[in-house]
Amino acid sequence: MSEHASPMASPAGLSGLRRNFDPGDPGFHADPQAYYRALLAGPPVQVEMGTLSTVVSRYGDALQVLRDPKRFSSVIPLQPGTERFHMFGDVKNPLWTDPPEHTRFRRLTASSFAPRKMAALEPRVRAMTGKLLGRIDGGREFDLVAEFSKRLPLYFITDLLGVPESDFDTLVPLVEFSFVLNQLKPGAPLPADFLEYGARIRAYFGGLMDQRRRRPGDDLISNAVAAHDVEGKISDDELFSLVMVTVLGAVPTTADMISAAVYHLLTNPAQLAMVRRDPALAAGAVEEALRLDPPVHTTIRFSTQECEVGGVRVAARSPVYVIMGAANRDPAHFPDPDRCEITRNPNDHLSFGEGIHFCIGAAPARIQGRLAVTMLLEHFPRLRLADPHWRPVFKGSTMARGLNALPLRAD
Numbered sequence: 001m002s003e004h005a006s007p008m009a010s011p012a013g014l015s016g017l018r019r020n021f022d023p024g025d026p027g028f029h030a031d032p033q034a035y036y037r038a039l040l041a042g043p044p045v046q047v048e049m050g051t052l053s054t055v056v057s058r059y060g061d062a063l064q065v066l067r068d069p070k071r072f073s074s075v076i077p078l079q080p081g082t083e084r085f086h087m088f089g090d091v092k093n094p095l096w097t098d099p100p101e102h103t104r105f106r107r108l109t110a111s112s113f114a115p116r117k118m119a120a121l122e123p124r125v126r127a128m129t130g131k132l133l134g135r136i137d138g139g140r141e142f143d144l145v146a147e148f149s150k151r152l153p154l155y156f157i158t159d160l161l162g163v164p165e166s167d168f169d170t171l172v173p174l175v176e177f178s179f180v181l182n183q184l185k186p187g188a189p190l191p192a193d194f195l196e197y198g199a200r201i202r203a204y205f206g207g208l209m210d211q212r213r214r215r216p217g218d219d220l221i222s223n224a225v226a227a228h229d230v231e232g233k234i235s236d237d238e239l240f241s242l243v244m245v246t247v248l249g250a251v252p253t254t255a256d257m258i259s260a261a262v263y264h265l266l267t268n269p270a271q272l273a274m275v276r277r278d279p280a281l282a283a284g285a286v287e288e289a290l291r292l293d294p295p296v297h298t299t300i301r302f303s304t305q306e307c308e309v310g311g312v313r314v315a316a317r318s319p320v321y322v323i324m325g326a327a328n329r330d331p332a333h334f335p336d337p338d339r340c341e342i343t344r345n346p347n348d349h350l351s352f353g354e355g356i357h358f359c360i361g362a363a364p365a366r367i368q369g370r371l372a373v374t375m376l377l378e379h380f381p382r383l384r385l386a387d388p389h390w391r392p393v394f395k396g397s398t399m400a401r402g403l404n405a406l407p408l409r410a411d
Helices: 011-019 026-030 032-040 059-066 101-113 115-134 144-149 151-161 165-170 172-182 192-214 220-231 236-266 269-277 279-292 362-379
Strands: 045-048 052-056 298-303 307-309 312-314 319-323 394-396 401-403 407-409
Touching: 011 032, 011 045, 026 032, 026 394, 052 059, 059 298, 059 307, 059 319, 101 115, 101 220, 101 236, 115 144, 115 151, 115 362, 144 151, 144 236, 144 362, 151 165, 151 220, 151 236, 151 362, 165 172, 165 192, 172 192, 172 236, 192 220, 192 236, 220 236, 236 269, 236 279, 236 362, 236 401, 269 279, 269 362, 279 362
Parallel strands: 052 319
Antiparallel strands: 045 052, 298 319, 307 312, 394 401
């Protein structure tokens, strides 16, 4: 990604980018820094995105919204302009709920992400990483995204859910569909092939849930089923949506995080040399990649009442887009924000969210990212871009963004 000043960054250009901002626009995905600079140049801006929406970008304003679920709700109001967010229909799920429903969902997954489980993750992730690296032929050009970044978190999440490795490919289309759904325009119908696949994946996980009821194990589905059966407070549809949110929230985002971390290191030789000398700095490289290129660049809340953010009036029941990617580059909070600095401290980016919706999978994602970077550099001491003149292409949606490919060589 280009870190140079955009030609659009003139005062007139900044004003135009602010007034016409759309987080789902391909132009934004290609060069978000120009948009971030424009958004950070003033208070929140209001734009038409299906309905009049408030775009919040400055770090302090973002914290205000994310930490206040009473005024800025995650529950989607049923009104024109919000159709794109109803991928689960009327079924409640962790993403689009407030307490007490959200608290109930978090409780169902808490045991699977308990500290004792996190401590046991590293050897399993290390084994998965080593297995994938052993399949890559470093003597030829290879695409890190397709051959490694996408596969490691999919291996991990299938293991966490207790999905047999033989069914690995069953979940691949689900991850790809997540980007298609996020790119839908307001009011657009769901793709027919997604509806067909959705029925198949629902039947597949329904079978797994039945199996776990008969023969429970120590996996996320078994733990959620046990909590479900004991408390009697979650329906099968809600349990299915919990599984879907776990997969869609863990796989593409972690894949994009890994690819971004490797890309930023390979395009910043001094930072790469630091990690080669001291592999413990891989954790900082992951955090800095999360700050510079968050896999989830935007999240959405809905105002419950007329209120104010950053001096701008927000109408009741209207969408509020929080641009974490911009907040992560706010010069009022991060010195020299466009510079890649893996030893940046503090690095309190917002890429995992903030408040009650802070990503429950942050710990395993960080473990995967750190081990992926460390073991890649150990396994391939001469790892580099396949073409030094290669320019990245990004896929993206209203909320997510990541590298489409990362061609490398290691010979």
